[in-house]
Amino acid sequence: MYIALDAMGGDLAPHVNVKGAILFSKETGHGVYLVGKQDILEKLLEEYGGENLPIQIVHAEETVGMDEPPSIVIRKKKNSSMYIAAKLVREGKAQAFVSAGNTGAAMAVSKFIVGAAPGIERPGIAVAFPTKKGKPTVLIDVGANVDCRPRHLVYFAVMGHTYVKEILKTSDNPKIGILSIGEEEGKGNELVKDTYPLLKMSKLNFVGNAEGRDIFTGDFDVIVCDGFVGNVVLKTSESLGMIILDMIKQEVQKSFISKIGALLMLPALKRFKKKADFAEYGGAPLLGTKGSCIITHGRADERAIKNALKVATEFVETHFNEKLSENIEKLLPAELKG
Amino acid sequence: MYIALDAMGGDLAPHVNVKGAILFSKETGHGVYLVGKQDILEKLLEEYGGENLPIQIVHAEETVGMDEPPSIVIRKKKNSSMYIAAKLVREGKAQAFVSAGNTGAAMAVSKFIVGAAPGIERPGIAVAFPTKKGKPTVLIDVGANVDCRPRHLVYFAVMGHTYVKEILKTSDNPKIGILSIGEEEGKGNELVKDTYPLLKMSKLNFVGNAEGRDIFTGDFDVIVCDGFVGNVVLKTSESLGMIILDMIKQEVQKSFISKIGALLMLPALKRFKKKADFAEYGGAPLLGTKGSCIITHGRADERAIKNALKVATEFVETHFNEKLSENIEKLLPAELKG
Numbered sequence: 001m002y003i004a005l006d007a008m009g010g011d012l013a014p015h016v017n018v019k020g021a022i023l024f025s026k027e028t029g030h031g032v033y034l035v036g037k038q039d040i041l042e043k044l045l046e047e048y049g050g051e052n053l054p055i056q057i058v059h060a061e062e063t064v065g066m067d068e069p070p071s072i073v074i075r076k077k078k079n080s081s082m083y084i085a086a087k088l089v090r091e092g093k094a095q096a097f098v099s100a101g102n103t104g105a106a107m108a109v110s111k112f113i114v115g116a117a118p119g120i121e122r123p124g125i126a127v128a129f130p131t132k133k134g135k136p137t138v139l140i141d142v143g144a145n146v147d148c149r150p151r152h153l154v155y156f157a158v159m160g161h162t163y164v165k166e167i168l169k170t171s172d173n174p175k176i177g178i179l180s181i182g183e184e185e186g187k188g189n190e191l192v193k194d195t196y197p198l199l200k201m202s203k204l205n206f207v208g209n210a211e212g213r214d215i216f217t218g219d220f221d222v223i224v225c226d227g228f229v230g231n232v233v234l235k236t237s238e239s240l241g242m243i244i245l246d247m248i249k250q251e252v253q254k255s256f257i258s259k260i261g262a263l264l265m266l267p268a269l270k271r272f273k274k275k276a277d278f279a280e281y282g283g284a285p286l287l288g289t290k291g292s293c294i295i296t297h298g299r300a301d302e303r304a305i306k307n308a309l310k311v312a313t314e315f316v317e318t319h320f321n322e323k324l325s326e327n328i329e330k331l332l333p334a335e336l337k338g
Numbered sequence: 339m340y341i342a343l344d345a346m347g348g349d350l351a352p353h354v355n356v357k358g359a360i361l362f363s364k365e366t367g368h369g370v371y372l373v374g375k376q377d378i379l380e381k382l383l384e385e386y387g388g389e390n391l392p393i394q395i396v397h398a399e400e401t402v403g404m405d406e407p408p409s410i411v412i413r414k415k416k417n418s419s420m421y422i423a424a425k426l427v428r429e430g431k432a433q434a435f436v437s438a439g440n441t442g443a444a445m446a447v448s449k450f451i452v453g454a455a456p457g458i459e460r461p462g463i464a465v466a467f468p469t470k471k472g473k474p475t476v477l478i479d480v481g482a483n484v485d486c487r488p489r490h491l492v493y494f495a496v497m498g499h500t501y502v503k504e505i506l507k508t509s510d511n512p513k514i515g516i517l518s519i520g521e522e523e524g525k526g527n528e529l530v531k532d533t534y535p536l537l538k539m540s541k542l543n544f545v546g547n548a549e550g551r552d553i554f555t556g557d558f559d560v561i562v563c564d565g566f567v568g569n570v571v572l573k574t575s576e577s578l579g580m581i582i583l584d585m586i587k588q589e590v591q592k593s594f595i596s597k598i599g600a601l602l603m604l605p606a607l608k609r610f611k612k613k614a615d616f617a618e619y620g621g622a623p624l625l626g627t628k629g630s631c632i633i634t635h636g637r638a639d640e641r642a643i644k645n646a647l648k649v650a651t652e653f654v655e656t657h658f659n660e661k662l663s664e665n666i667e668k669l670l671p672a673e674l675k676g
Contacts, residue, residue: 069522104520132581143519146527181481181569182442184407189484189566212573216581228527229567231519235550236571237578243470243554244582252603261602264595 002054003312004085004094005305007036008063009101011298014040017100020305022050027306030313033058033094035085060084064101066298070108082106086113089291096292096312098283100300107144110286110293117321119328119337122148123288124156124227125295126163127234133218135170138163139179140224143231144286150195153178153224154336155328157204159287160222162327166318167285167311174221177210179229184209191226199224203331283308285315288324292316340392341650342423342432343643345374346401347439349636352378355438358643360388365644368651371396371432373423398422402439404636408446420444424451427629434630434650436621438638445482448624448631455659457666457675460486461626462494462565463633464501465572471556473508476501477517478562481569482624488533491516491562492674493666495542497625498560500665504656505623505649512559515548517567522547529564537562541669621646623653626662630654 003024007017014036021032022045031054034041038059045055060081064073077083082101086109088094097114099106107125116123124141131137140156140163141148157176164174178195180188185196187209199206210223215233225233252258283296283304292315296308328337341362345355352374359370360383369392372379376397383393398419402411415421420439424447426432435452437444445463454461462479469475478494478501479486495514502512516533518526523534525547537544548561553571563571590596621634621642630653634646666675 132584146519179570181484181566181573189564192566212570212575213577215574216577225570226527228519228530229570232517232550232563232567232571233574235519236553236574237550239551239554240575240578241582244579246470247468255605257602258605261599261604264599265590265603266599267593267596 001313001316002031002033002094003096003098003309004033004035004088005309006082006085006097006099006101006106007034007041008060008081009099009106010296010300012301013100014044016300016302017305018044018050019048019302020309021055022048022053023302023306024309025050025053025055028310028313029054031055032309033085033088035060035088036063036081058084058088064105066102068102068105070104073102073105074108074112082109083113086110089114089293094291095316096294098294098296098305098308098312100296100298100305100308103143103295103298106295107286110289110295111144114289114291114293117288117290117324119325120155120288122152122155123286124152124159125284125286126160127284128168129215129237131216131218135218135221136168137215137218137220138168138222139215139230139233140222140287141227141230142234142284143227145227147228148191148226150191150198151336153191153195153226154198154202154332155288156224157199157202157206157222158327158331159324160224161204161331162320162324163285163287164221166320166323167314171221173205175219176204176206177208177214177220177223179212179223179225180209181211182209183211198336201333202336283311285311290321292320339651339654340369340371340432341434341436341647342371342373342426343647344420344423344435344437344439344444345372345379346398346419347437347444348638350639351438352382354638354640355643356382356388357386357640358647359393360386360391361640361644362647363388363391363393366648366651367392369393370647371423371426373398373426374401374419375399396422396426402443404440406440406443408442411440411443412446412450420447421451424448427452427631432629433654434632436632436634436643436646436650438634438636438643438646441481441633441636444633445624448627448633449482452627452629452631455626455628455662457663458493458626460490460493461624462490462497463622463624464498465622466506467553467575469554469556473556473559474506475553475556475558476506476560477553477568477571478560478625479565479568480572480622481565483565485566486529486564488529488536489674491529491533491564492536492540492670493626494562495537495540495544495560496665496669497662498562499542499669500658500662501623501625502559504658504661505652509559511543513557514542514544515546515552515558515561517550517561517563518547519549520547521549536674539671540674621649623649628659630658
């Protein structure tokens, strides 16, 4: 198996990307296509001791900047590491695509260059949120599809179901919710009200409306929403987590005794940070694409890159797309298929 | 001035409501209509020493349960403390309405019983989020209007502008953003894309798109969004804040040294909690209603009730609705008026 890694994407690229690929290859024996500047990557690969591993460099002249609009990348950056890595999957040379680069561009490249899996209209990006109960809650879609129709949300539900069951393995019959603003049926905007009866009609384990607070309780395995709402929730949560730690730090700085206290609490705070760190889960998969596509944080370190590569492998090994097709067949009523 | 207080609404009602009204009346000299069960309220008022204050009891036979659907309350709970308190404002007997009860019902009662201010189609509920910079960012609407048109968001912007300038007094020319999923113009869903040019056309200090993370940076004074997205963000943030503190507590429990550390940090953690506590800001106003309507947390204590009553007073004293009308006149282009 070969995974195509955008070696130039991410805040710490290409160093952590090369290191992550080496760690991954040593641990699993699987191959990696390192896509990026040949000379730089060759030097780093040698420096970090990656010569005798199944790691191949594929040259790409350009890189994608963190602020470049996705539409420009798709049309004009055909020689970029991100684009070429995705193309390796489309051409069947690699089985999966991993990038820590510009998230919007990586999503667009996954959708349009790798392409949607058969029977899927709209791939959706899934993020596993840490919860009070320990097991994650998957929110899908968090940004791949801004304006959605009810049909798309139902497909996200099947993708989330398959992800929880086959990859995260935290439930055999995942509890599915739809993100809304009130628990009772009939609460929500037009999209929610129109999607609700379709989810109820399916053979999914649909529990009903979930509220914002339910993302972190662990009461749901999967919560579906359109990509606009999901992206706002993701970015709000990430930043709030960091700001709360900052605010606590600020308060702690105000007294000497508090500083000692914080020092003694350090191991506990570090364990907490690890728990709340989305990188632990190995990045966010774009579900419903032909090969598996994993998009990880711009600030990913070598461990996060390794994890993302491993998650990509699991998608291939579990035959995720076949399972997804089977589940669509099994769980959805005829009028929603095809 | 008299404020109508739903004395039976809230988790700790009617005790904290009566106590809060007494604190408020002692501090400001203003009057309160305590609406609820006559006999209970009379007893409490005497017990807590509120006899010689301008506090009048208005009897209401029923109360509104925390889970009752707003539509039922509007149609069938005309003898409830919430409904009668709102009616006192509609009839001009009170100048403002305050409730810590069922939020959805309190919003509905404010919208339909108190009613919208002249020239306002859709009142919007505003919440002041604590930020890194200390001064709050106001998010509007957080739940009063589920499906919105661009015109409504523009009016929310003027309401937010007026709230920041006249009540919070944290900026003379508030920076306005629209909640979206990317900074550049053209990013977002249909509603955002259609609202953007209207905000640009206005004389508001419109800065552009805000992302989820911008809610807590303090870079914006007001961020507008539809009530569905705003409500999801509000509930996500509230619960994440509490869950982070819980997770830290859990980690701390695992070691004796950490516990000592936490003990030393306690004053700092308490200061942080106060900073992050929305009740400090005196509840959320529903902007654009005839009288001023303040909806505060179900778990409001006597201090929060007092603050909410004080905020209600400020709305009346600053002639908020007149300022709002002036700002609509001054800041919006002719095609958006009336």
